[in-house]
Amino acid sequence: MTTAAGHRDITGGEALVAALAAHGAHLAFGIPGTHNLEIYRHLAAYGIRHLAPRHEQGAGYAADGYARATGRPGIAITTTGPALMNIAAAVGQAYSDSVPLLVVSPGMPLRHPRLATGLLHEMPSQSGAFGQLTAFSHRVSSVAEIGAAVARAFTRFRTGRPRPVHIEVPLDLLTAAEPAGPPPLAPLPLPVRPPPEAVRAAAEALGRARRPALVLGGGAHGARAEALTLAERLGAPVATTANGKGAFPESHPLSLGVRLHTPAVQKWLADSDAVLAVGTELAESDLWSAAPEIGGTLIRADIDPAQMYAVLPADIALVADAREALRGVLDGLRGLPGGPREGRAGQAGSAGAAAAVRAESGAATGERDAARLPYLAAIRSALPPATVLTSDSAQCCYYGALPHLPVDPPGRYLHPTGFGTLGYALPAAIGVKAAEPERPVVALSGDGGLQFTVQELATAAGLGLPLPVVVFDNGGYGEIRDEMAARGDVPVAVDHPPLDLGALARAYGGHGVHADSPDALAEALRTALTVPGPTVITVPEPR
Structure with a gap:
């Protein structure tokens, strides 16, 4: 009626x-x-x-x-x-x-x-x-x-x-x-622009800085172009959070990647005379520690006003959409007398400084990460640039792929950061693939995390679309096993009996292979990107 x-x-x-x-x-x-x-x-x-x-x-x-x-x-x-x-x-x-x-x-x-x-x-x-x-x-x-x-x-x-x-x-x-009646529609809001006086203060602080720094979080993905332009104009090295991975090209000489948890990057932040943090909580889940000291001016750009006084209070608050905030800062820099000073000794010096921080950061974790690096390089070599990677709260992801598997736009890397859930990678990859069937998507997981949602291999098989699932197998919950050992405890409930994940994938209607070398992993990935359904590729990981 x-x-x-x-x-x-x-x-x-x-x-x-x-x-x-x-x-x-x-x-x-x-x-x-x-x-x-x-x-x-x-x-x-x-x-x-x-x-x-x-x-x-x-x-x-x-x-x-x-x-x-x-x-x-x-x-x-x-x-x-x-x-x-x-x-x-x-x-x-x-x-x-x-x-x-x-x-x-x-x-x-x-x-x-x-x-x-x-x-x-x-x-x-x-x-x-x-x-x-x-x-x-x-x-x-x-x-x-x-x-x-x-x-x-x-x-x-x-x-x-x-x-x-x-x-x-x-x-x-x-x-x-x-x-x-007809359903009401949510209004389309105008972009939230930062206060002009805050933009002027931020531009002045960054323009006079000799050691500027940028930190990009998940809220910066909509401002990738602006972040790149700003970093190059300032000669500022750029670190990203886990959620910010892919907001800045990690192949860029100014990129520090996802290394906020390393002492070298935290020292770099402390030594910077102006830090612009965009769309990030600067949270313990990114830093893996208490918030570092910021020696210079801290400028925070965030759509959430509460971030301006959370964790590390802002000296200059840009409550705005990230793109509008960075556009405002760029406009403000153009208006400075003589233009902005370039950080350190210009672009070459800034790139050299970033390279030094990267090298120091990598050296600190080199022994722990060394065994994974050839496999991560193999993954990178096999994937098209626009690939979306999803990951789990697993050692191969937060110790491995986050800092050591570079991603450039338009690629993306989706990681379950703050809550730190297990079982995210496979179903999240299915969600991406369902939305963008032609886009390459790869899930990265550990054997423990995968089994939280391993039944979704059936869902992936039903889609009938290529979906590689790379599983670093260390026979259980490697991180918790290591934490128990570090406490001097006898490991309890962290070791799983051997499981043929490839056979399980085949039982669900997919494919399964074992890659015992980086070359084998790269070849398996290239094949998995062309065959319908999920392909579980297991990689042995030292225990």
């Missing part, structure tokens, strides 16, 4: 899907369940494709990978109770790494009593639980409110720091038909 005001009777499930489609959603990840079938009924009619991982945690990581690679919010659909709890780890990771992830789920009926009744999937408060993991959890109270809740979520994604959001639709509203 359609009213004179343009409202028509529509179920909550259709209202939800219509609102998602109106905001440009065209792919969702999730698993059907008894309580969410009314959502699934309408997806195809509204042009939303669906991919079904084998576990809700995998759905969350896939939506996260999709969001990081495309810049669009990732959509995940769960049912009530245990399904929603299954995705919680992925939501926590998205919150930690500032990823726009929208989780939609049914909830208990509108008038469900507060006392437990034994209804299927019943729990005291889904919205209360997810309110602690997200920017907000919105439990709607009518069909008409569903569109507003979705618009609120997309407004949150488009303004300020991205965070995950949860929308709960009571299960009786999903099937109830109520009058509702």
Whole structure:
């Protein structure tokens, strides 16, 4: 029925899907369940494709990978109770790494009593639980409110720091038909520009600096061109955080890569007379230690005002979109009398200084990392420049690929940083591949981390698209094993019996090979990029 005001009777499930489609959603990840079938009924009619991982945690990581690679919010659909709890780890990771992830789920009926009744999937408060993991959890109270809740979520994604959001639709509203109008749309915000006086102060501090430094975090990916121009104009070496990897070309002579955790890079920061940190928390998960001393002026550019007084308070605060902040600084430098001074002894001297810091940083960890380096070089040699790499919270990734596998734009490297979850790499790679089927995507993991979500090999096989999965196998949880040994403890519950991961991949419908040398790894990777389905490539790692 359609009213004179343009409202028509529509179920909550259709209202939800219509609102998602109106905001440009065209792919969702999730698993059907008894309580969410009314959502699934309408997806195809509204042009939303669906991919079904084998576990809700995998759905969350896939939506996260999709969001990081495309810049669009990732959509995940769960049912009530245990399904929603299954995705919680992925939501926590998205919150930690500032990823726009929208989780939609049914909830208990509108008038469900507060006392437990034994209804299927019943729990005291889904919205209360997810309110602690997200920017907000919105439990709607009518069909008409569903569109507003979705618009609120997309407004949150488009303004300020991205965070995950949860929308709960009571299960009786999903099937109830109520009058509702066209879904409201989240406004397209204007770019957030920094205050002119702060831009002038930042430009002056950087322009007179003899030892300028740039630190780029995940929030700097939208300002890659500006960051490159600024670094070259200042002659400033550039370090990135784990989430910032790929925001600055790591083949550039001014790049220090992902080495904020090394004493050499922390000393470089302390010795710099002006440090510009863009889109980063300067967090312990990037530094692997307490925040270093900053000897000079600290300029922070971030969309999140809270970062201006968190961890290392800003001397000059540029609360703005990263691109607008860097454009403002570049304009300010052009207006300085005589133009900006180049850091140290000009471009050549700055590149030499960066090379010296890189060499010192590498020497400090050379013995630990030496065995992985030939394999990482083999990976790099086999991959096209635009490849997206996803990684796990594994030794081969944070000791290996993050600092030692260079990535240049338009390539990307997606890593679960702050929350430090395991099992991210494979489903995140699936999310990227589902969004961009023609783009090369490679997952990097350890044998322990892969087994958290190894069932998603079936999902990857179902896609029928090439997806190499490189697994450094050290027979268990290598990092925890090493930490136990360092404490003088007898290792407990960290050693896994041998497992033929290649055979497991074949059982799921993929391929599996063992690479016992760097040359074999490079050849296996090149082949895996051409054959349909996932290819698990195991690499032996010393224990």
